[in-house]
Amino acid sequence: MTKPVLDPALANLDTRSRDIFRHMVDSYLRDGEPVGSRSLSRLLPNALSPATIRNVMSDLEHLGLVYAPHISAGRMPTQQGLRFFVDAFMELGDVSEEERRSIDAQIKTSGKSDSLDSMLTEASQLLSGMSRGAGLVLATKSETALKHVEFIQLEKTKALTILVSQNGDVENRVIDLPAGVTASQLNEATNFLNAHIRGRTLVEARNEIARLKEETRTALDTLSQELVDRGMAVWAGAGSDLPIRMIVRGRANLLNDVTEETDFERLKLLFDDLETKEGLMQLLDLTEGGSGVRIFIGSENKLFSLSGSSLVVAPYRDQNSRVVGALGVIGPTRLNYARIVPMVDYTAQVISRMLR
Structure with missing residues (x-):
């Protein structure tokens, strides 16, 4: 995953501000709740007073990295803040040995005994179960004999x-x-x-x-x-104008963080948009734009701007190294990116090997 050049104002944040911001986002990704200065003072390795932390949080808010969802509440990262965190601080984990064995066993078994469609469906189901999000697979419709x-x-x-x-x-x-x-x-x-x-x-x-x-x-x-x-x-006439098909498993997982009727409608609109020819082509174009895993957070892409969802996606390739599809995870913006990015990357590699 390549990392873009950071905004100079963000790249030049002092060590204390970066440390406070990183702990704030870590806490938010773990708990999904705003983080206050008193809580942060207990999390930080260096003893800082709540008043000092509040001043830093105010500076971070001015930079557009955090916001206060309620008066007198703590702060949460904005979408810009999440992007900054992903690009500047996120340390990718590795796929655990148990997860690696599970991915290998399920995809390789389905790939040997069933059709390509069954293997891709299994990959979508697998990513959904392991991420607690929605597993997404895009496959180009090749003209097979x-x-x-x-x-x-x-x-x-x-x-x-x-x-x-x-x-x-x-x-x-x-x-x-x-x-x-x-x-x-x-x-x-x-x-x-x-x-x-x-x-x-x-x-x-x-x-x-x-x-x-x-x-x-x-x-x-x-x-x-x-x-x-x-x-x-x-x-x-069977889908001749739609060269891509989409397999999604685990849509219900996206409802776990939904609390209002408007959020249900936004998710419905997201999947309605994804299932159009334009939406599918746009997703595949997004994937082909990079050589590895790509992360799209909320409004960074118009497909996800209304639903407030994020997408972690990677291409898979055929024996000629052509991109023939993509797979990934759709979830809330507070996805565990550090765990899901290598999981998606490894699954795409396994699929690519099976197609060679």
Whole structure:
């Protein structure tokens, strides 16, 4: 994680001010409460009177690093203060041996036995459980080769189409059936498609079926031909304008610090925004802007400005070292950054190794 150049006014804080500020933020991140001068005087290694500490706190407030949420209350760090703390003071821990084993075991097991989607879902669930925040995974939709397609009749007018790619991913869609279609015609359409899509990407398969239009008319009856057309049409329109998918686990964890109805609405807006094409693309762009873990605190990014949330995110890469997705943790601004940053970084490294 690269650290930006600090504002000269902040970089030149004297040792006493820096010490008081650091202890104040440490206390806030631990307890989530404003910190008063008397409490700080007991925390500081050097004996300072509450009056001296109050003077320093007033100077820190003037610099925009702390604020008083209530009259006569202690001080809490502002978002600018949290950013200053992260950039200037935070000492990253390391992933504990127990956490490392847990990440390795769960992701590597799911990666060997299940699809890529299952592995990424497991990573999202894992990050949520370990951070007590929401685990987030972004994955680009690559044009993988297809393996198999199948129609399964659900009722007279509906069928489930199942598309399996060669990397093990499975996607399902429900389509409307032509009137009067039979089980044998479903099998006929399935067999025709499988004869022409295997080893091709979805775009290539669609082009191939269009090229074989005359052959389709010869080989299939009218209803079977219509089934082929409907099957290809539903896959052609399945998220074709959205090249990224998002997996989120642990949204309920974000409600633990919510106390007012407006906060619930802000969180809802956050996830509504995240799930748009623009929101997903913006998140991936944020990740690609740096080589490692990046931290976004509150209003530093417009996606999180209303909800007051923070994001710790890192990219993962394929065998060609291309960024193909991102993973991270969304939580309140008082996240335990020192613990979560290396956790996110290590999980991204494990995913990257599994993709090579």
